[in-house]
Amino acid sequence: MNDFLLIFRNDTSAANGQQSPEQMAERMKQWQAWLGGIAAQNKLISAGNKLFEQGNVVRQGGQVTDGPYVEIKESIGGYSMIKAADLAEATELSKGCPIFNMGGNVEVRQIVPMNM
Amino acid sequence: MNDTRLLPELFRTEYRKLTSVLYRHFGFSHREIAEDIAADTFLIAAETWGLKGMPDNPVGWLHTVARNKAKDYLRRDTLFAQKAQTIYRTETGSTPETDLDLSEKNINDSQLQMLFALCNPVISPESQIGLALRILCGFGIEEIADAFLSNKETINKRLSRAKEKLRDEKIKIEFPPESELANRLDSVLQTLYLLFNEGYYSISQNTTLRRDFCLEAMRLTYLLLANESTNLPKVNALMSLMCLHASRFDARTDENGEIIRYDEQDTSLWNTELITRGSYYLNLASTGENLSKYHIEAAIAWWHTLKTDSPEKWDSILQLYNRLLLRAYSPLAALNRTYALSKVRGKQEAAAEAEKLGLAGHHLYHALLGHLYTDLDNTKAASHLQTAISLAKTPQEKNRLQKDLDSLMIGSNAGPGNDAV
Numbered sequence: 001m002n003d004f005l006l007i008f009r010n011d012t013s014a015a016n017g018q019q020s021p022e023q024m025a026e027r028m029k030q031w032q033a034w035l036g037g038i039a040a041q042n043k044l045i046s047a048g049n050k051l052f053e054q055g056n057v058v059r060q061g062g063q064v065t066d067g068p069y070v071e072i073k074e075s076i077g078g079y080s081m082i083k084a085a086d087l088a089e090a091t092e093l094s095k096g097c098p099i100f101n102m103g104g105n106v107e108v109r110q111i112v113p114m115n116m
Numbered sequence: 117m118n119d120t121r122l123l124p125e126l127f128r129t130e131y132r133k134l135t136s137v138l139y140r141h142f143g144f145s146h147r148e149i150a151e152d153i154a155a156d157t158f159l160i161a162a163e164t165w166g167l168k169g170m171p172d173n174p175v176g177w178l179h180t181v182a183r184n185k186a187k188d189y190l191r192r193d194t195l196f197a198q199k200a201q202t203i204y205r206t207e208t209g210s211t212p213e214t215d216l217d218l219s220e221k222n223i224n225d226s227q228l229q230m231l232f233a234l235c236n237p238v239i240s241p242e243s244q245i246g247l248a249l250r251i252l253c254g255f256g257i258e259e260i261a262d263a264f265l266s267n268k269e270t271i272n273k274r275l276s277r278a279k280e281k282l283r284d285e286k287i288k289i290e291f292p293p294e295s296e297l298a299n300r301l302d303s304v305l306q307t308l309y310l311l312f313n314e315g316y317y318s319i320s321q322n323t324t325l326r327r328d329f330c331l332e333a334m335r336l337t338y339l340l341l342a343n344e345s346t347n348l349p350k351v352n353a354l355m356s357l358m359c360l361h362a363s364r365f366d367a368r369t370d371e372n373g374e375i376i377r378y379d380e381q382d383t384s385l386w387n388t389e390l391i392t393r394g395s396y397y398l399n400l401a402s403t404g405e406n407l408s409k410y411h412i413e414a415a416i417a418w419w420h421t422l423k424t425d426s427p428e429k430w431d432s433i434l435q436l437y438n439r440l441l442l443r444a445y446s447p448l449a450a451l452n453r454t455y456a457l458s459k460v461r462g463k464q465e466a467a468a469e470a471e472k473l474g475l476a477g478h479h480l481y482h483a484l485l486g487h488l489y490t491d492l493d494n495t496k497a498a499s500h501l502q503t504a505i506s507l508a509k510t511p512q513e514k515n516r517l518q519k520d521l522d523s524l525m526i527g528s529n530a531g532p533g534n535d536a537v
Contacts, residue, residue, distance in 0.1 A: 029435060036438025040450040041472050047442045 001083045003045060003111040004090040008097070009074045010104030030098035038082055038093055048080035077104065081111070123165075127158055130178050132254035133223045139251065140226040141186065141216060144233075144283040149189060157182045179218045186216040226289075227252060228339050228346075232300055233282065233289045235307040243278035244307045245314060250275060253332040255325075263320050263329065294345075301346060305354055305410070308333050312358050316365075321373045321512065327365060334358045353401035353410035359394030360417035363387040374512045383423045391421045412440045430459035447475050451484055463488045479507035483517060490524060498524055 019027070038044045053075060057065045077099070084090035087110060094106045131154060138150035157178055171177045234247045246264075249255045261271045292300040315329025337355045340346040367385035368376055376382075398414050416436045419429050437453035450473050458466030467488040475481035482504035489497035501521040508514045 032435060032438040032442060036441050036453060037469060039438075039441035039445055040453050040469070041474060042445045042450070044442070044445070 001043075001085060002090075003113070004082050004084055004087075005109050005111055006048075006080045006082060006090075006094055006097070007076055007107040007109065008078045008080075008099045008104060009107065010077045010099060010102050011074060027098065030101070034096045034098055035080065037096065043083045043093065045081035045083055048078060050078040051076055053077075074104075123162075126174060127161075128254040130175060130254075131158060132227070132252055133218070134178070134182050135251050135254070136226040136230045137216060137218060137223055138182070138186070139230055140222075140289050143289060144279065144287060147279050147283065153182060153185045153189065156185060183216045183218065224339060224342070225291075227336075228343060229289050229291050231304055231336060231339065232292055233287050235300075235304040236282065236285075236287055237303055238285045238287065239278040239281050241307065241310055243274055243281075244303075245311050246271060246275050247278055248307060248311060248336070249329070249332070252336060253329075255328075255332075259322075259325055262322055263314060263318055263325060265320060297345065301340075301348070301351075304340070305350065308337050309354060309357075309410070311336075312361070316361055321510070323369055323373055330358065330362050330365070334362070349401045349404045350406065350408035350410050352397045353408055353414045356394045356397035356401055357410055357414040357417055359390045359397060360414060360421055363390035363394065363421060372512065374516055378420065379425075386421065386423075394418065394421070409440065409443055412436050412443070416440070425459075427460070430456055434460050447478055448480075450475065451478075451480055454488075455484060458488055463490075463492055467492060477507070479504045479509070479513070479517075482507065483520075486517075486520060486524075494524060 035044060035047050039047075054066065055075075059065070082090060082093060084093060087108065090108050090110070094108050097106050099106060134154045134157065135150060138153055139147065142150045160181055161174075161178055165171070165174075230252060231248070234251065235244050239247075242264075246260055249260050249263075250257070257268050257271050257275075261268050264271065312330055312333035315326045315333065318326050318329070320326060334355065337351065337358060340351050341355060363386050364378075364381065366387065367381040367383070368378075370376055394414070395418065398418055401411055401414065416433055419433050419436070422429055434453065434456040437449055437456055440449050441453060454466050454470045454473065457469055467485065470481075470485055470488055473481060482500040486497050486501035486504055489500060491497075498521060501517055501524065505514050505517045505521065508517060
């Protein structure tokens with residue numbers, strides 16, 4: 001088994017902004033259902049977290065730009081960590097992610113263990 | 117009075133009171149004295165009462181004997197007393213020359229302090245449960261061995277080692293200081309939860325004993341609720357969970373000790389008083405910010421007390437299992453989630469999900485697949501039921517699964533997969 005990071009990107013320009021409490025509860029339920037299915041296979045390392053939309057990017061020389069970025073429509077909305085035999089399996093597990101209902105996508109990346 | 121029926125019960129309740137107070141009085145470093153005095157007291161009672169009959173106030177009689185024995189011990193062994201005084205002060209904060217205090221308040225305090233002392237992660241969860249059963253609940257070594265499907269020697273050894281460890285680690289019999297309370301309480305709750313499960317899910321066939329374990333776990337949880345600083349939402353949630361589960365105790369086994377599955381149970385046997393109490397504690401638990409696993413499990417148990425099936429019921433149970441699994445994986449939660457999924461989305465989808473669970477060594481996994489494939493693919497269903505039978509641990513479980521297989525073979529609808537919760 002290897003560890004994978006799932007990075008959830010969504011389209012910030014899409015009309016995802018204002019949600020009613022019912023819509024939020026329904027979305028939460030979908031995420032729990034999908035992650036619950038992975039957890040039932042004992043393949044969930046961490047449900048991870050959602051991220052605020054606002055953020056800064058720091059570059060060499062102390063140059064700071066903030067988001068969301070007008071030129072890029074996508075922003076990282078959150079992440080989870082799972083276990084899978086290989087990239088193919090991790091990719092397969094990602095196919096039920098509810099982010100697709102919001103026009104977003106999942107990037108699947110294997111984690112390289114580091115001893116620091 | 118019917119002595120033969122009352123004596124064991126009286127001995128057990130009084131034994132656990134006496135030992136807690138004696139332990140609290142003498143500390144783990146002189147645990148033999150505490151246990152000797154308790155054992156002697158009951159030996160004398162058995163002999164005397166056997167000859168002269170039971171006294172008018174048997175409890176008072178036992179307490180007087182124990183009190184005198186404790187006093188005698190200290191008077192006789194002055195050397196011990198001198199040596200011990202320093203130990204008492206550091207270990208229990210009290211001095212030994214005081215009379216053994218057998219007031220109700222001190223009994224309750226001692227049990228509560230003992231509960232915190234025994235539920236200490238320096239000893240294994242199994243040892244914690246064993247010691248709690250012995251010292252706090254007054255069960256005999258033989259009964260404990262029966263519950264763990266073990267023998268007296270093994271249990272005796274395990275408990276002695278655990279007590280030595282508590283002595284070596286200088287574990288104090290006291291209520292934990294405020295700064296440690298949260299962590300220590302979590303250990304206590306986990307042990308009480310396991311103690312209850314030992315009674316509820318144990319494969320031991322002694323149903324009376326198993327029920328007593330559950331009732332004892334509830335009694336000890338109640339001690340925490342009766343104490344202001346431990347009467348917290350998660351403790352109420354644990355109590356709720358225990359009440360709601362226990363409500364089905366009479367309905368879930370037949371006269372042969374065979375498990376009757378949830379949707380085959382005679383719901384008129386569900387104990388409405390315990391359901392009411394469980395709902396009451398769940399209500400009390402619903403305050404504050406923290407959602408413990410006991411909250412989620414109590415909520416699952418609450419939905420199970422609804423007699424009528426509805427989409428809402430199973431959808432809620434499914435969501436709660438999802439949330440439970442997001443906190444921590446357990447094979448039982450994974451199986452029960454899949455069962456709930458079949459109720460919400462149908463057997464086909466649940467069977468596909470079940471295939472991914474990777475629990476091929478678990479008989480309940482094959483029992484679940486046997487259930488899900490029934491009517492979808494009866495050949496597969498039969499093959500899973502056969503595997504389940506070969507993996508099942510007790511004759512009762514094998515019987516039960518064999519019945520499912522038989523009814524599958526004659527073409528009728530077989531029962532569901534596993535005893536959900």
